[in-house]
Ligand SMILES: Nc1ncnc2c1ncn2[C@@H]1O[C@H](COP(=O)(O)OP(=O)(O)OP(=O)(O)O)[C@@H](O)[C@H]1O
């Protein structure tokens with residue numbers, strides 16, 4: 001019988017000295033990060049714009065191309081990637097070299113708070129802070145995120161996607177842990193409401209010197225699952241305006257496709273399965289960009305390469 005421990009109690013072969021543990025964890029973080037190829041933050045600042053759905057579909061699309069992919073659900077309060085990658089019931093194994101991530105579709109490795117729920121057979125549990133004062137909660141969150149990065153046996157990865165929860169402070173927290181973050185994808189819908197928030201996030205990642213920053217426009221138009229007709233969804237052209245104002249490229253425009261939402265929420269993100277449709281094409285475009293060797297992005301702002309004809313979008 002396994003003895004249950006709370007997540008905070010897990011320690012690996014260091015003494016109980018706090019400083020020693022912290023230093024050891026910092027070393028482990030550096031060692032782990034050296035093994036995970038390209039860390040891609042999927043963020044926005046704004047809630048409900050489709051960050052998690054984009055993360056899940058991008059993960060399977062990358063894996064379908066043969067890449068080794070990990071997904072870290074940094075949303076501790078509203079985790080969704082366990083469900084979106086169909087592993088909520090998988091449970092986690094705690095090995096000497098770290099917690100083994102659950103394996104989702106196409107071998108995508110997933111770590112999410114959803115996997116640390118209080119279940120009878122859970123080898124690890126997350127104990128929420130008793131106090132809900134902001135300071136305490138945010139330091140607990142920072143700690144949990146560090147553990148997700150440092151104490152998970154990710155193994156060798158080509159890409160580690162991090163689903164960053166809403167709030168610009170969450171982006172800042174990730175940047176503190178991963179100051180050399182190579183890629184940030186900022187998801188936005190065309191709604192004007194997203195624009196101001198996403199602009200703040202853009203400023204933040206730029207100030208942090210993230211070398212590759214790009215926009216992903218989500219829900220740009222409505223894609224009818226029955227007849228394939230594409231109609232307008234939001235008034236306004238918030239993402240193009242964002243691109244113009246910030247000079248950032250739009251890597252893809254993902255239409256609103258009810259099948260995409262339904263299948264993703266059911267744990268089978270469809271982007272990698274469906275051939276030749278606007279959703280799969282949008283994700284293939286992001287994959288192609290990520291596969292390009294790193295370097296300055298010279299694309300003219302606001303013109304997604306090879307994307308839908310601007311004439312056809314509202
Ligand atoms: N392009 C799309 N077409 C259809 N459904 C979508 C699309 N993008 C997202 N959805 C669905 O919309 C809902 C909200 O998306 P999601 O949870 O990914 O947003 P989020 O930005 O991660 O939200 P939060 O800020 O709460 O974390 C989900 O049910 C998701 O499957």
Ligand SMILES: [Mg+2]
Nearest residue numbers: 051052075080
């Ligand atoms: Mg989310």
